[in-house]
Amino acid sequence: MKAILIGAPGAGKGTQAAILKNEHRLRHVASGDLLRAAVAADTSLGRQAKLYMERGELVPDHIVIGMILERLRTTVSDSGVIFDGFPRTLEQARALEQALAPTGQGIDTVLYVDVPQEVLFERLTQRYQCTECGTIYNWGINPPEQEGLCDRCGGGLYQRMDDNERTVARRLQAYFNQTLPLIRHYEATGQLQRIDGNQPITTVTAAILAALERARQAKEQLRS
Ligand code: AMP
Numbered sequence: 723m724k725a726i727l728i729g730a731p732g733a734g735k736g737t738q739a740a741i742l743k744n745e746h747r748l749r750h751v752a753s754g755d756l757l758r759a760a761v762a763a764d765t766s767l768g769r770q771a772k773l774y775m776e777r778g779e780l781v782p783d784h785i786v787i788g789m790i791l792e793r794l795r796t797t798v799s800d801s802g803v804i805f806d807g808f809p810r811t812l813e814q815a816r817a818l819e820q821a822l823a824p825t826g827q828g829i830d831t832v833l834y835v836d837v838p839q840e841v842l843f844e845r846l847t848q849r850y851q852c853t854e855c856g857t858i859y860n861w862g863i864n865p866p867e868q869e870g871l872c873d874r875c876g877g878g879l880y881q882r883m884d885d886n887e888r889t890v891a892r893r894l895q896a897y898f899n900q901t902l903p904l905i906r907h908y909e910a911t912g913q914l915q916r917i918d919g920n921q922p923i924t925t926v927t928a929a930i931l932a933a934l935e936r937a938r939q940a941k942e943q944l945r946s
Contacts, residue, residue, distance in 0.1 A: 778892030
């Protein structure tokens with residue numbers, strides 16, 4: 723099963739991806755995590771990407787596409803994967819389709835976690851993440867039991883460099899300009915399943931699992 727998770731910054735993709743990975747053992751490739759790791763390791767790719775990330779802009783397609791395709795080649799097996807945050811543009815979608823074509827295993831479904839724009843800004847500027855296990859908290863609606871410490875593993879919490887108000891506004895703008903055409907594309911191909919992301923975390927997880935199951939059944943039916 724190959725699925726793409728699409729959603730605006732703050733839609734809860736990261737939270738849901740961590741649950742799917744930790745509790746449902748689904749493999750997960752997140753372009754934002756790969757880019758942040760490259761920045762932290764101060765690689766040449768990381769140095770190029772950092773400038774765009776700090777400004778809240780999308781990193782240019784050629785940098786991101788190269789990074790993800792390399793990851794696909796080296797670590798992603800046929801057993802399945804959820805792409806999180808990639809593709810974000812039509813060009814990235816085409817590159818992914820071309821890369822998967824020779825394997826005969828295309829994208830099975832695209833899950834769009836839909837959250838109203840006014841909710842996104844508030845969520846992002848109140849968000850904290852665990853340095854150890856990646857669990858995400860929100861000091862308004864989902865705070866940790868002990869301030870500054872992760873409930874799951876006791877790791878320290880930090881605020882991402884791009885979750886300040888100015889950068890958040892730019893990131894939302896970039897998303898609505900560049901990613902909405904992608905959503906229309908997957909709507910037209912019939913691959914898009916819309917998930918209401920403005921619900922409690924567990925309800926959203928259940929909706930995602932149900933959508934993945936529908937896609938799995940549709941794939942089985944095509945095979946038989
Ligand atoms: P995320 O963790 O998915 O919110 O991504 C954080 C930042 O990484 C974004 O604001 C972009 O600057 C960059 N980024 C992540 N994924 C992509 C992508 N597929 N294309 C371009 N830039 C990306």
